[in-house]
Amino acid sequence: MPSKRDDTFRILAPDGTVDEKAKEGLDLKEEDLRQMFRFMVLARKVDLECTALQRQGELAVYPPLIGQEAAQIGSAYALGDEDFIFPSYREMGAAIVRGVDLVDYMHFHRGTWHGGVRDPVGARFAMISVPVGSQMLHAVGWAMGTKFDGKEACAITYFGDGATSQGDFHEACNFAGVFKAPVVFFCQNNHWAISVPIEKQTAAPIWKKAEAYGFPGVRVDGNDVLAVYKVTREATERARAEGIPTLIEAVTYRLGPHSTADDATRYRTKEEVDRWHELDPLERYRQFLEAEGVADQSFVLEVEAEAEDVAATVRAGIQGAPPPPVEDLFKWVYSDVPPHLARQRDEALGLLEEGEDG
């Protein structure tokens, strides 16, 4: 369960009670509240759809985000249009908020294309990054460069609890502190790095690691979308206005397996997973919206129907989608096709033709 220690920021308790003091200054209109719910439901639906698509062989492998919707939607919703997201491989929820083309995105998991994002700079969403911890440095570099241009925008980079063990995490945070880079380090502590539990990953609370870099660290209930939104919003403002980075530890849980290739029963108990199912971020938020009269049953049904449609569109778009023509691969390596590569291309294409002929 998310630590009950008061160092964990929370607005919406699991039991539905609202901490009014914590809620103070929350700048969300009713439409925003509904929109965040819409995104969360959408993330959940598309996520389940993708797990199904993998089982049917339409995706090669897929890393489910189920359980982490509040952490991803709440944080991404707090961003400005110019802010840049540097994700790992589990941030489909953040991609949805950013409006990334989900069929493009799923090409990564289908094994038909490595990037998952067309024109990342335009999309303000970097390509999927699998080498754990590696993307944080790119976020810091982008943030430094954006500050050099005097632009008021910040970067946010997503990573897991396991990623905090990587040297790149440390180097990225240290550079951010030294150069006062406008960046938010958003850690989703979902308690597991494949089979390695957080206790075996590090001996200190993640949010405290910020101490080592001279900028604030915050622990937030990652299953409370309002709290996540608020701390991220504040972090982005600090970043843009004062060049103060923030390390956010969103305490949440990976309800699904590490990926569709993983058998989580080998290393964790059903009881543990069940306990966290009771803390489902969607359920908690839905109850809040209905209690506040911001949403009603019919709205919820409507939202779910919309989500079904989007999921169906994603399925339709990715099902049977072909890989790129082999010729294109040779065009993507360099800005030009150097002679040695042109030779290899010609050999490859020659073979393809034969294949077709014979």
Next chain:
Amino acid sequence: MPSKRDDTFRILAPDGTVDEKAKEGLDLKEEDLRQMFRFMVLARKVDLECTALQRQGELAVYPPLIGQEAAQIGSAYALGDEDFIFPSYREMGAAIVRGVDLVDYMHFHRGTWHGGVRDPVGARFAMISVPVGSQMLHAVGWAMGTKFDGKEACAITYFGDGATSQGDFHEACNFAGVFKAPVVFFCQNNHWAISVPIEKQTAAPIWKKAEAYGFPGVRVDGNDVLAVYKVTREATERARAEGIPTLIEAVTYRLGPHSTADDATRYRTKEEVDRWHELDPLERYRQFLEAEGVADQSFVLEVEAEAEDVAATVRAGIQGAPPPPVEDLFKWVYSDVPPHLARQRDEALGLLEEGEDG
């Protein structure tokens, strides 16, 4: 100047006053107090000798430790015989305490041999390590393995302020925290990483970085040999008895250039260097010993004479020392000489013979 903030542990103030409360429990007999002074003078003399040897072309390049004698001698003197030192390239002072053969050691800087230590495991002193930050992981691994054997010994690894920016520093500390490895991370914050000042290296105090790993961090006046001894002693006991690592930040200063190849006037002022010369650790300690009646003028002169002799022996041993026979190099790559390498050896030796003949 060493931070005056009370988070810096100190026994012996620059003005010679002794903090009796801080001194409590200091387990040093008079002979120890004299021995530490002996080592400090020796380190200073040999260090100056080496700078001279480099100017005369006897050493290829040499990184002076002048100014850091208290930090190195105080910490190394606190170790037990079984404890293992994993140094960087500037720890000749610690090597002296460990009884490392100084001529062997200087072969590294002469460019006649890479290791600098014969049988490191027996010597309990690892080979000189130039890649900044890299040796800390070896210390942690050795400490873990020693603990696995139930042995009561710990590792200490030396590194500089700049090294704390490396990913390996982070990974080493994190492993140490997770595996409760008996290791002491001893950082000599000498204010400079070649031309980069500590303010540009990191935005947080070094000792505070321990927070990120769940073990204690201590800042000590690195020019106060008694304080350095005491905090290191305590750290080694915590390490051996309870498997609790410690990060020690010894605040000191690199009075010399980064190396004999460096021109420090390009990036720092004479005033700054002069200020630190006034804080010379040897001078401060000598006054203390004389005030306490532990040493007198004649002792000091005797110690200096001894040091001169050792320096002369080192000079005599390294002057004109030849590199290893080329044949040996081929023997050191693997435990055997595989065929491809045997061929290359024969070619090399053949050429040498011709060289001699013709």
Next chain:
Amino acid sequence: MAEVTMAQALNEALRFSLSDDDRVLILGEDVGKLGGVFRITDKLQAEFGEQRVFDTPLAESAIAGVSLGLTQAGWRPVAEMQFEAFSYPALDQVISHIAKYRFRSAGTTEVPMVIRIPCGGGIGAAEHHSESPETYYAHTSGLKVVIPSTALDAFNLLVRAIRDPDPIIFFEPKSRYWSKESGDLVPDGLPIGAARVAREGQHCTLVAWGAMVARCLEVATAAAEDGVELEVLDLRSLVPLDLDALAASVQKTGRAVVVHEAPLTVGFGAEVVARIVEDSFDYLEAPVLRVTGYDMPYPPAKVEEHYLPSVDRIFHAVDRVLSH
């Protein structure tokens, strides 16, 4: 004579080594309870305890550097890198320390450690999970680099690697993990440094290692139907390289084609060609050709069939060499 997969054989080799020598340790990401993502360390933690077989935090440079430290405390660590592309964060420790440590000490200390690295493509995996980085390691003097092509040889090579006093990069061709072979798992095969003639032939030599050995055997079987006898040489060890076996085969056939998954430019195939030219030039009746991955990042899984050396591509090269 049981039938075993290469994955089982590797698991048995680790089990054998753990009981054979109580200084052997296994460490890496997810090697404990999970038994590794490919189950190569399956059940070993349960059998040998959490100190002999343990999970580490997620940091490859540390896994390598800490392993080096463990050797200095008298242990023989066998570290697992989860996938080849995740061994790159450890390259600095491998190149600057592990490979040089013995040399730097003038031979006064040893680094008996093994780094296991699943490698290669052909299994429809995600990005960063199908590369063949043997060049990076083979070019790094001080390392021995071995790679088995069959289940039984995998057992034998891994047992020998763990007993070896030098640091060894042990590549495991993923696409062969599930390939079966029947025979007894006993460490009595060829030593490290000896290549193996996987099939005899006199018209042309196919030089390969890891997964490409099976691919070359396919080609050889098909070629035999046209009366073309191809010799298939399984290098087994890239460093040390079996120069005699290479020369013997090529001097017999007078022709050679090298096949590997890694990109062409400075792939290990280039070394094989150079060695053949140096030792057997006068025996060559045709240029030595290379059939390899293309000079691009490993492509998406759904196109890898067009990237990896195919039976067709190898045939083409053989034809060119024979018709020269």
Next chain:
Amino acid sequence: MAEVTMAQALNEALRFSLSDDDRVLILGEDVGKLGGVFRITDKLQAEFGEQRVFDTPLAESAIAGVSLGLTQAGWRPVAEMQFEAFSYPALDQVISHIAKYRFRSAGTTEVPMVIRIPCGGGIGAAEHHSESPETYYAHTSGLKVVIPSTALDAFNLLVRAIRDPDPIIFFEPKSRYWSKESGDLVPDGLPIGAARVAREGQHCTLVAWGAMVARCLEVATAAAEDGVELEVLDLRSLVPLDLDALAASVQKTGRAVVVHEAPLTVGFGAEVVARIVEDSFDYLEAPVLRVTGYDMPYPPAKVEEHYLPSVDRIFHAVDRVLSH
């Protein structure tokens, strides 16, 4: 027509690029006030300010990864690795991201950055300061790898590298930093990817790059006295490799020797041999030989003369090739 050293020429190339394009940035360890340990960035911070030219914390992986991030914000970073062996901590960022970034994006984003790496031995330096790691980079598809051999070419190549839209590894042969050449510093030399015939000859081709070009020219001069005309080909760019120039020269001379400082096994020389065999086999009158560093860690400075390809060793190889 002033006389300039390669170090000055490189410094001028950076100055030229900084004023030519205000998106160019210079970052690295000690590149600011100090001007770099080799003074290649001397005075640039004073001239262009602390935002265009800045020191970083001591972390190479970050220098590389942050540079990639800077390119995505529209900058053209020129990062310095202080010495070649300290570029290894950055290999993961270089291999898994910088080299692949454009490819992964299906060509929708670019990574216009240069990583400058002083390389090679022969200057009596300390351990880790004399290596030649070009193989690691040349084998990494997506990178361009260039290395000048003369002062004027250093200027031209660096200016072109900084303008190039792809990530470039720019090697600087340390032992040539102080070599002088007279001429005007104008970026009008050969493009990246074109080799240069440093000396014409018809009996045998010496293929080299960086510092070994001068060494080969020495050999060629001496050989000329015995009436042996050696052609010296300066590759300048290992990736892309000038296949036409290589074939043209070898098909003219029928013989070749490749010379490099890096260890033999899978050194770039192996690639050169393999290419010659593939393209010019029928023209070869003798095996193509390699004269390189030995397969060991770079040795202590005081023995490096016996490790690096010497005039003697090159002569030996040429003799063997000519007398074949």
